[in-house]
Amino acid sequence: MSQQTEYLLRVEAVSKTEAGNLIVHPLSFQLPYQKKLAIVGETGSGKSSLLRMIAGHIAPNAGKIFFKNQRVLSPPVTLLPGHPGIAYLSQDFELRNNYKVHELLSYKNLLAPESAEQLYHVCRVDNLMNRKNTELSGGERQRVALAKLLVGVPELLLLDEPFSNLDLPQKKNISAVIHAISEQLKITCIMVSHDPLDTLSWADEIMVFKNGQLIQYDVPKNIYQHPANEYVAGLFGPYSVLSGLYHPFKTKWGLRDTRSLLFIRPEQLQLTDSHENAIDCVVTQVLYCGAYFLVTVSNGEQSMIVQTDKAGYQKGDLVWVTIKS
Incomplete structure (x- = not known):
């Protein structure tokens, strides 16, 4: 044809x-x-x-x-x-x-x-x-x-x-x-x-x-x-912006340019008890969304939104965050 x-x-x-x-x-x-x-x-x-x-x-x-x-x-x-x-x-x-x-x-x-x-x-x-x-x-x-x-x-x-x-x-x-x-x-x-x-x-x-x-x-x-920029990311729901210069996930995600930005969705992150390939953060906000919670955390340089079905997290808690495999 x-x-x-x-x-x-x-x-x-x-x-x-x-x-x-x-x-x-x-x-x-x-x-x-x-x-x-x-x-x-x-x-x-x-x-x-x-x-x-x-x-x-x-x-x-x-x-x-x-x-x-x-x-x-x-x-x-x-x-x-x-x-x-x-x-x-x-x-x-x-x-x-x-x-x-x-x-x-x-x-x-x-x-x-x-x-x-x-x-x-x-x-x-x-x-x-x-x-x-x-x-x-x-x-x-x-x-x-x-x-x-x-x-x-x-x-x-x-x-x-x-x-x-x-x-x-x-x-x-x-x-x-x-x-x-x-x-x-x-x-x-x-x-x-x-x-x-x-x-x-x-x-x-x-x-x-x-x-x-x-x-x-x-x-x-x-x-x-993989939104082209922050405008596109924001149209389709909650997201976090991670800088390739600071976050320790860059090797796992294959980021070679330290100036690059990574737009990541809450369900792509998880709270973990393991310190391996994880960032220690403090909980700054917890939102109840029915079937899940959106937990906002910060390590002082980066703020991230994590989706979890586990209840009990409170503002001020120390947690570890990693990327789901």
């Missing part, structure tokens, strides 16, 4: 400017069929603007976007925004009032009855068919809006902050639906999220943005365990 056809989506040197400022710096990447890409970053990092350009809702100031080797055009070049093969669920999705769910879903439905029933089950809307839009919760409306897009049989699904403005039960529901869509419907998907931890178990690859620039593009495991 040639390079021109093996990718569903190609983004070539795309950038976006607003009020004279670059909100998306020049960016190029390719997305294969049936892959899941997450785009994460702090608020205002340009991730939603990138998604809207891919959807054909706004035009880039430079560069080109190709969907199945056809140029994705946007207003004012086209009269209506969007591309027939790309479904885009925005944060401000709307459903027509005074219609029942089955009426909303029958509009533009291209699926056979059996396939439609499967889709409604996957989206968890099969029990909502006779209810009106005004009778639905926020999470239920979002799932109906998602099903409404999918009955049009798109090949690329774009999700802009699908977990925002949802309480925890609704968030769990839509998260399960998004996982099911990927696994059962085998649809290529790009999801923008301001909560990066939601993407680790879902995405095949993750892009991390800051101030419109791509900071790191990698598989979830590498993003989490």
Whole structure:
């Protein structure tokens, strides 16, 4: 298969400017069929603007976007925004009032009855068919809006902050639906999220943005365990920054440059009774997190966060810390 056809989506040197400022710096990447890409970053990092350009809702100031080797055009070049093969669920999705769910879903439905029933089950809307839009919760409306897009049989699904403005039960529901869509419907998907931890178990690859620039593009495991910098590390949970110059773990971790920094997660460290390959530290904080504790320790030069399931540590305790093998 040639390079021109093996990718569903190609983004070539795309950038976006607003009020004279670059909100998306020049960016190029390719997305294969049936892959899941997450785009994460702090608020205002340009991730939603990138998604809207891919959807054909706004035009880039430079560069080109190709969907199945056809140029994705946007207003004012086209009269209506969007591309027939790309479904885009925005944060401000709307459903027509005074219609029942089955009426909303029958509009533009291209699926056979059996396939439609499967889709409604996957989206968890099969029990909502006779209810009106005004009778639905926020999470239920979002799932109906998602099903409404999918009955049009798109090949690329774009999700802009699908977990925002949802309480925890609704968030769990839509998260399960998004996982099911990927696994059962085998649809290529790009999801923008301001909560990066939601993407680790879902995405095949993750892009991390800051101030419109791509900071790191990698598989979830590498993003989490080997972040490019402290900004990336902080997006994905607690971490410690260890300097190669001071910490005695550098040989075990293969750090040759004494100026290098090591970003390490709490579960990669452990409290031990053995002094071998360990640092003596003093406990400075203990946080109860339900199934485990996060114990912050310091040796005067370095501060570290250690995850442990052992209770009883208190501020001021002398402990030994080592890296899990």
